[in-house]
Amino acid sequence: MEPLTWTGPLGDWLDPLLLAAAGLFGLSLVLRLLAGLVPAPAPEAVVHPDGTLGLRGGSRTTPQAWALLASRATGALVLATLAAYLVGGLLLPYGEAGIVGAMIRRFLPVWVALGATLALSFAFRRRLGLYGRIFDSPVGTTGFVLVMFWVYTAIFAGVFGWIATHDPLAAVSGMKNRPPGEPLPAATDWMAGAHYLLGGDNLARDVFSRMVMGSWTVVQIAPLATLFAFMVGITLGLPAGYRGGWLDTALSFLANLILAFPVILLFYLLVTPEVVRTGLPTWMAAAMFLAPILFVAVLLWSRFRTDPARAVPLIAAVVAAMGWVYLSFISQPGTPLDFMGRLDLFDVPPGVLVVFVAVVFVNAPTVFRIVRGLTMDIKSRDYVAAAQTRGEGPWYIMLWEILPNVRGPLIVDFCLRIGYTTILLGALGFFGLGLPPDSPDWGSTINAGRQLLSIFPHPAVVPAVALLTLVLGLNLLADGLREESLRD
Amino acid sequence: MARFILVRIATMLVTALCLTFIVFWLTNIGPNLEKIARSEAGSRISDAEVASWLERNGYAEPVLLRYAQWLGVAPGWTRQEADGTWRGRCLGPGETPEEAPAFCGVLQGDWGFSRVFRRDVSEVILRGLALTGALMGWVMLVMVPGALLVGIVAGMREGSRTDRVLSTGAILTTATPEYVSGVVFIAVFSSSAVGLRWFNGSATSAMDAITFQNFTLPVMTIALYGMGYIARMTRASMAEVMTSQYIRTARLKGVSFGAVVLRHALRNALIAPFTVIMLQFPWLLTGVVIVETLFNYKGFGWTLVEAAGNNDIDLLLAVSVVSVIVVLLTQLISDIGYALLNPRIRLS
Numbered sequence: 077m078e079p080l081t082w083t084g085p086l087g088d089w090l091d092p093l094l095l096a097a098a099g100l101f102g103l104s105l106v107l108r109l110l111a112g113l114v115p116a117p118a119p120e121a122v123v124h125p126d127g128t129l130g131l132r133g134g135s136r137t138t139p140q141a142w143a144l145l146a147s148r149a150t151g152a153l154v155l156a157t158l159a160a161y162l163v164g165g166l167l168l169p170y171g172e173a174g175i176v177g178a179m180i181r182r183f184l185p186v187w188v189a190l191g192a193t194l195a196l197s198f199a200f201r202r203r204l205g206l207y208g209r210i211f212d213s214p215v216g217t218t219g220f221v222l223v224m225f226w227v228y229t230a231i232f233a234g235v236f237g238w239i240a241t242h243d244p245l246a247a248v249s250g251m252k253n254r255p256p257g258e259p260l261p262a263a264t265d266w267m268a269g270a271h272y273l274l275g276g277d278n279l280a281r282d283v284f285s286r287m288v289m290g291s292w293t294v295v296q297i298a299p300l301a302t303l304f305a306f307m308v309g310i311t312l313g314l315p316a317g318y319r320g321g322w323l324d325t326a327l328s329f330l331a332n333l334i335l336a337f338p339v340i341l342l343f344y345l346l347v348t349p350e351v352v353r354t355g356l357p358t359w360m361a362a363a364m365f366l367a368p369i370l371f372v373a374v375l376l377w378s379r380f381r382t383d384p385a386r387a388v389p390l391i392a393a394v395v396a397a398m399g400w401v402y403l404s405f406i407s408q409p410g411t412p413l414d415f416m417g418r419l420d421l422f423d424v425p426p427g428v429l430v431v432f433v434a435v436v437f438v439n440a441p442t443v444f445r446i447v448r449g450l451t452m453d454i455k456s457r458d459y460v461a462a463a464q465t466r467g468e469g470p471w472y473i474m475l476w477e478i479l480p481n482v483r484g485p486l487i488v489d490f491c492l493r494i495g496y497t498t499i500l501l502g503a504l505g506f507f508g509l510g511l512p513p514d515s516p517d518w519g520s521t522i523n524a525g526r527q528l529l530s531i532f533p534h535p536a537v538v539p540a541v542a543l544l545t546l547v548l549g550l551n552l553l554a555d556g557l558r559e560e561s562l563r564d
Numbered sequence: 565m566a567r568f569i570l571v572r573i574a575t576m577l578v579t580a581l582c583l584t585f586i587v588f589w590l591t592n593i594g595p596n597l598e599k600i601a602r603s604e605a606g607s608r609i610s611d612a613e614v615a616s617w618l619e620r621n622g623y624a625e626p627v628l629l630r631y632a633q634w635l636g637v638a639p640g641w642t643r644q645e646a647d648g649t650w651r652g653r654c655l656g657p658g659e660t661p662e663e664a665p666a667f668c669g670v671l672q673g674d675w676g677f678s679r680v681f682r683r684d685v686s687e688v689i690l691r692g693l694a695l696t697g698a699l700m701g702w703v704m705l706v707m708v709p710g711a712l713l714v715g716i717v718a719g720m721r722e723g724s725r726t727d728r729v730l731s732t733g734a735i736l737t738t739a740t741p742e743y744v745s746g747v748v749f750i751a752v753f754s755s756s757a758v759g760l761r762w763f764n765g766s767a768t769s770a771m772d773a774i775t776f777q778n779f780t781l782p783v784m785t786i787a788l789y790g791m792g793y794i795a796r797m798t799r800a801s802m803a804e805v806m807t808s809q810y811i812r813t814a815r816l817k818g819v820s821f822g823a824v825v826l827r828h829a830l831r832n833a834l835i836a837p838f839t840v841i842m843l844q845f846p847w848l849l850t851g852v853v854i855v856e857t858l859f860n861y862k863g864f865g866w867t868l869v870e871a872a873g874n875n876d877i878d879l880l881l882a883v884s885v886v887s888v889i890v891v892l893l894t895q896l897i898s899d900i901g902y903a904l905l906n907p908r909i910r911l912s
Contacts, residue, residue, distance in 0.1 A: 351596070522747055537748060555735060
């Protein structure tokens with residue numbers, strides 16, 4: 077069986093078209109720069125018969141206007157060619173559109189979900205608050221599309237097992253370090269799974285499937301770990317900023333202590349198997365993951381404390397539910413904390429809990445500092461004084477007056493921080509810490525691929541580009557959110 | 565001012581003490597010591613032999629006491645073997661406790677012995693720091709002017725096309741961690757698969773002689789990640805200055821745009837980036853670890869990985885002391901520098 081080329085027979089006429097369009101687009105951009113140097117004739121003021129003033133001449137016939145038109149037309153041509161690849165990949169039979177087409181076909185569920193999300197969000201964007209306003213900024217929209225692409229990929233690959241063509245852990249003999257588009261030795265039919273779309277790695281596993289499955293690890297850990305870091309940071313940062321005094325001094329000292337550690341050193345100290353065996357990370361998890369329960373309990377109590385008849389059962393129910401999840405989360409067979417037995421709801425895979433703890437531990441102090449700073453800034457506002465005069469308790473003021481008013485910067489930082497957490501997870505994998513070595517997560521894959529990087533770059537470059545696009549999407553999304561929330 | 569610096573230095577010392585104690589405790593935790601015993605005395609020894617090896621080499625004492633010995637505030641352990649020879653922390657081969665000094669810790673200038681490199685820790689650290697210093701010097705030389713230039717050009721006309729292009733570029737570089745850009749650079753510029761082969765994919769030869777071929781990729785990899793962040797801070801600061809009253813006044817009295825940017829805006833716009841650049845050092849440290857591992861350049865970051873991977877206690881402690889000092893010192897310098905550059909800030 078023949079190997080796939082990058083764009084297949086479809087590319088025979090689309091590739092030159094794309095090349096030409098891109099070339100023309102570049103040329104028109106240069107023209108635009110040059111035209112910008114030529115001074116434009118100033119438009120002439122005219123008095124209309126009805127006595128109003130207007131402008132005549134100027135923009136339509138100048139070289140600048142022509143250059144703008146040219147760059148728009150060629151840009152549209154580039155986009156149309158790219159769309160042709162997409163449509164071609166979806167409609168043509170397997171192999172006709174090459175590797176690109178086959179990959180686009182594999183991502184079909186993602187395109188459908190992405191399209192639906194975008195269409196619905198765009199249609200109702202005026203009623204969706206800050207989320208809807210993302211779509212007012214092109215930067216934010218680009219970021220959102222990139223992020224949601226990976227989120228959907230992760231969910232469809234991880235939960236439904238759709239997108240990956242092969243088992244990410246299974247090796248096929250003869251496929252070691254093969255280039256992209258190589259057919260499997262046993263394949264006979266032109267159908268999905270007949271080729272390693274992005275080649276094989278140095279253990280003869282499918283690079284494409286590993287990249288797709290790797291997104292599931294990241295999408296599972298990064299947002300949740302960031303959320304936990306925010307819970308810890310907020311629970312400690314609000315009282316530190318609001319109360320000040322010795323509490324603030326002590327907590328700030330602790331935060332600075334952790335921040336002064338080089339991140340890599342901290343990871344090496346926490347995540348090595350010897351330290352894991354002592355159960356230290358498990359105990360840290362037990363301590364840190366109490367923060368969300370405390371947070372929610374205090375949040376509810378401060379709101380409903382004047383009505384104990386409703387507050388007590390509500391808080392009891394919520395704490396019991398969260399407590400059960402908490403206990404199942406920290407109780408793992410094979411670690412010093414294993415006490416749940418049959419009541420254990422789920423088990424976190426080995427290594428993941430440790431990685432989770434390390435990432436939360438590194439992120440929480442920074443969140444603490446941000447929340448503390450924002451609280452100190454806002455606690456002298458009038459509405460805080462009004463709440464104090466009403467006789468509200470300190471926790472009510474912190475959680476229901478101050479916290480909602482600092483949500484803008486916190487949401488922006490949340491997006492950025494998920495990106496940073498993704499980078500940290502990759503760094504952990506890069507140093508071979510935490511997750512098992514055959515795990516398909518991007519950091520470990522890059523680490524495995526870098527040994528032979530100068531001969532077979534594809535096993536390392538594919539996850540590297542995947543990680544880059546996800547983090548870039550999160551950064552762009554944060555930038556769009558910041559722009560839109562500043563507009564208020 | 566003097567009081568401020570004194571308080572800061574005192575805090576620094578306390579922080580360094582706490583951190584080194586945490587590192588000491590974590591590296592001396594039970595299974596870690598067991599690993600040391602097995603790697604030193606043979607991997608097949610029994611648990612009882614592990615215990616006796618630890619006992620004989622002074623690892624069995626309480627952690628706090630041993631930390632004090634490492635620090636040099638408690639006398640080093642000594643012990644007489646059955647055959648009458650002495651062993652001890654401060655004792656060379658064949659010495660007796662009377663001949664050797666009682667204290668030998670960091671305060672006495674004795675940083676201990678590296679198990680992995682079989683050399684004095686101070687020697688290993690100094691060699692690593694010299695190599696990393698060269699790397700960082702070049703990184704700073706590329707990163708700081710580049711970032712400032714990008715930030716100033718983007719910030720002087722906020723919202724213009726140039727600004728948008730440069731800002732998006734800056735976001736792209738901050739979204740590219742070193743292990744991604746390094747891998748992509750090696751794949752593109754030095755692999756046989758792409759075939760450009762402009763630069764070396766390894767910086768090992770740069771330890772003897774730095775050339776354009778072997779040092780460009782590591783320097784660019786680190787510089788790029790930090791560049792975007794500094795550029796964005798510079799841009800924000802520049803954009804803020806450009807909207808201020810005195811700039812408008814200068815424009816209205818007829819000063820050309822270039823002169824306004826260079827003479828009036830620049831000086832005030834560079835205060836904030838100064839702080840950011842100083843605070844980048846701790847971040848660069850992480851980048852250095854990754855890049856030195858990726859490009860096999862045996863500097864400070866590479867030493868850190870080797871020490872941590874092999875639980876080389878003395879070396880790891882020295883590494884953490886050095887990095888903590890770097891982090892805290894740059895924070896101090898950035899605070900003082902900020903106050904000196906901006907007369908509106910009073911330290912108290």
